[in-house]
Each structure stands twice: as structure tokens, then as C-alpha cells.
Amino acid sequence: MHRYSDNRNSVHGTAKRFVRRYVNPAIYIEEEIIEKPPRRIISRISECSDEELENNGSRRSSCTTIIVSKSNESPASSAYFSNEQSSSSSDNPKSASSTCKLDVQPNKVVMNELKLELGSLVTDATNALDTVGIISWTPGNNNSVQNWIEKKENNRKQKPNKIAQIMSKQREEKRKKCADQERENFKNWLARKNKVQEIKRMEKISEIEEEKLEAVRKEKKKIENVNNFNEWLKKKKLEEIEKKLTQNFTVLTSYQAKLKRIEESEQAYKEWLEHVKLRPKPVPMNQGLKSLSLLKSVTYINPIPWKPNMEFDNKRIPC
Known part of the structure; x- marks a missing residue:
């Protein structure tokens, strides 16, 4: 969408106009409008030489002056005719010569003036016919002169239109x-923006893919950790069971060994009791010849019974 705005700035007393066209709220193009000053146009239509007037002799020529004025304030144009009689002689041929020219002079109020002098329209043919008396030329009843005047007037009226058309065409070309x-700047800007958006989109897609891969890796890691934990827990349980079995087996083995030792001890004691009666008595030592005899040792015999020194009743004596 385009936006147009006019800005006026005064620089050293001169006014400048600018046209600002907005491509978007951030981009605009600013151009200066240059106004050309009016020009003075002088167009020479025709001219009579002095030699032609001398050859035709002294005659009276009529010069008609037409002034067309147009002001910017009033759109209508006003015109008036003035007939001037001039005499020419062979002594002063320059006074008989006249020129027809178009003079446009803009003034302070922008006034365009068209001044036509038709005295130079007299030719050899018109002089000869006038001498013979066939025609009597006057500017008022000559259709060709009126047509020429109308044509010049139309050209003068159309000239601003042509200038306006040229300027309009130039403005149109400049606008295009x-x-x-x-449009090219907008396309470039749009291409850059699309490129940036594409880069952002690709980065976002890559981030999403990376996040998905990271989530998959985390899920796999989590499953692997769970499996490892389950295996470790199973192994620990087996180890605990084996440890308990080992402990139980150890306790049972020790108990069985203890029972076995007890049984063996009892069996050995019984056997000892059975064989102790048959075993010989121990020989007393350090008794001389008595030690060599097979009889009982004297140390095991008390020949004198013990007799207490005091007599006491069978009653219990308190301590």
C-alpha cells in the first residue's frame, strides 16, 4: 500500500516541495518537485524586406495589430484590433517595412500577451492585384488571415495543454x-524478510527435531536405567537369597557338627565307662621297690581311720 504526503520546507527564502511515498510504515521514498520558471517566447512569423517595398513603389500599407491578453485571475481572454496607417516612400524605405511577430511577456501578475503585426503579410501578388484594381485588401474581410489568427490562437491555447501533457507524461513516467x-525495493525487502523467516523456520524445525531426539535419548536412557536397576535389584535379591542360604547352611552344618561331636563324646564316654574297669591301676611312682610291685599303692590305703579330736552332736553347727 502506498501513502502520499507533501512536505514544504523554506530554505533561504525559497520554497521547496517534496513528495513522500510510503512502501510500508518503515520504508518510504522522498523526491523533490522542481518547478521551472516561466520563459519569454518570441516567435517571428514573417518579415518584409526593404528591397521588395522599394521595387513595388511607394504605396500605403495597412498594419493591423492584434493583442490578446490572458490573466491567471480571469480565465476568459480579451482581444482588440487597432489599424495603423503608415506611408512609405522611396526616400525612407525603412518606414514602410513592418514585421509580424508573437511576443509573450509574463509580468508580475502572470499576464500572457499575444501581439500580432500583420503589415508584413503584403506580398508581390497582393500589390499587383491592388494596383490593377482587382482586389482591395483589408484585414477585416480576409478569411485566410482570420484563419491564421484563429489557428495561432488555438495553438497558443493548446500550447499550455501540450506543456501540461508533456509534464503530466513526465510525471507519469517518473511516477511509474x-x-x-x-516495487523492486518491496520485492527485495520481501525476499530478505522471507529469507529471514525461512532461516528462522529452519532453525525452529531443527530445534524441534533436536528436542525430539533429546526426548528420545532421554526416554531410552530412562528405560536403560530402569532395566539396569531391575537387573541390579534382581542380582541383589539373588545375592541376599544366596547369602541367607549360605548362612543357613553354615548354621545347619555347624549344628550338625556339634551334634556329631556330642554323639561322639557320649559314645566315647560310654566306651570309657565300659573299659575303665578292665584297665590297670596306675603304678605309684617314687616308692622304691613298691613302685615295681603290682599291688595297690600304700598311698591309696588309710590304715588308721580318722578320729575327730572333739565330740559333737549330730546337730548342725551354725557357722
């Missing part, structure tokens, strides 16, 4: 050029 430039 600016529009093409704006």
Missing part, C-alpha cells in the same frame, strides 16, 4: 519509475 523502484 518510482513505482517500479518501490
Whole structure:
């Protein structure tokens, strides 16, 4: 969308106009409008030489002056005719010569003036016919002069239109050029923006893919950790069971060994009791010849019974 705005700035007393066209709220193109000053146009239509007037002799020529004025304030144009009689002689041929020219002089109020002098329209043919008396030329009843005047007037009226058309065409071409430039700038801006958006989109897609891969890796890691934990827990349980079995087996083995030792001890004691009666008595030692005899040792015999020194009753004596 394009936006147009006019800005006026005064620089050293001169006014400048600018046209600002917006491509978007951030991009605009600013151009200066240059106004050309009015020019003075002088167009020479025709001219009579002095030699032609001398050859035709002294005659009276009529010069008609037409002034057309147009002001910017009033759109209508006003015209008036003035007939001037001039005499020419062979002594002063320059006074008989007249020129027809178009003079446009703009003044302070922008006034365009068209001044036509028709005295130079007299030719050899018109002089000869006038001498013979066939025609009597006057500016008022000559259709060709009126047509020429009308044509010049129409050209004068159409000239601003042509200038306006040329300026309009130039402005249109300039506008098209600016529009093409704006369109190209907008395309470049849009391409850069699309490129940036594409880069952002690709980065976002890559981030999403990375997040998905990271989530898959985390899930796999979690499953692997769970499996490892389950295996470790199973192994620990087996180890605990084996440990308990080992402990139980150890306790049972020790108990069985203890029972076995007890049984063996009892069996050995019984056997000892059975064989102790048959075993010989121990020989007393350090008794001389008595030690060599097979009889009982004297140390095991108390020949004198013990007799207490005091007599006491069978009653219990308190301590």
C-alpha cells in the first residue's frame, strides 16, 4: 500500500516541495518537485524586406495589430484590433517595412500577451492585384488571415495543454519509475524478510527435531536405567537369597557338627565307662621297690581311720 504526503520546507527564502511515498510504515521514498520558471517566447512569423517595398513603389500599407491578453485571475481572454496607417516612400524605405511577430511577456501578475503585426503579410501578388484594381485588401474581410489568427490562437491555447501533457507524461513516467523502484525495493525487502523467516523456520524445525531426539535419548536412557536397576535389584535379591542360604547352611552344618561331636563324646564316654574297669591301676611312682610291685599303692590305703579330736552332736553347727 502506498501513502502520499507533501512536505514544504523554506530554505533561504525559497520554497521547496517534496513528495513522500510510503512502501510500508518503515520504508518510504522522498523526491523533490522542481518547478521551472516561466520563459519569454518570441516567435517571428514573417518579415518584409526593404528591397521588395522599394521595387513595388511607394504605396500605403495597412498594419493591423492584434493583442490578446490572458490573466491567471480571469480565465476568459480579451482581444482588440487597432489599424495603423503608415506611408512609405522611396526616400525612407525603412518606414514602410513592418514585421509580424508573437511576443509573450509574463509580468508580475502572470499576464500572457499575444501581439500580432500583420503589415508584413503584403506580398508581390497582393500589390499587383491592388494596383490593377482587382482586389482591395483589408484585414477585416480576409478569411485566410482570420484563419491564421484563429489557428495561432488555438495553438497558443493548446500550447499550455501540450506543456501540461508533456509534464503530466513526465510525471507519469517518473511516477511509474518510482513505482517500479518501490516495487523492486518491496520485492527485495520481501525476499530478505522471507529469507529471514525461512532461516528462522529452519532453525525452529531443527530445534524441534533436536528436542525430539533429546526426548528420545532421554526416554531410552530412562528405560536403560530402569532395566539396569531391575537387573541390579534382581542380582541383589539373588545375592541376599544366596547369602541367607549360605548362612543357613553354615548354621545347619555347624549344628550338625556339634551334634556329631556330642554323639561322639557320649559314645566315647560310654566306651570309657565300659573299659575303665578292665584297665590297670596306675603304678605309684617314687616308692622304691613298691613302685615295681603290682599291688595297690600304700598311698591309696588309710590304715588308721580318722578320729575327730572333739565330740559333737549330730546337730548342725551354725557357722
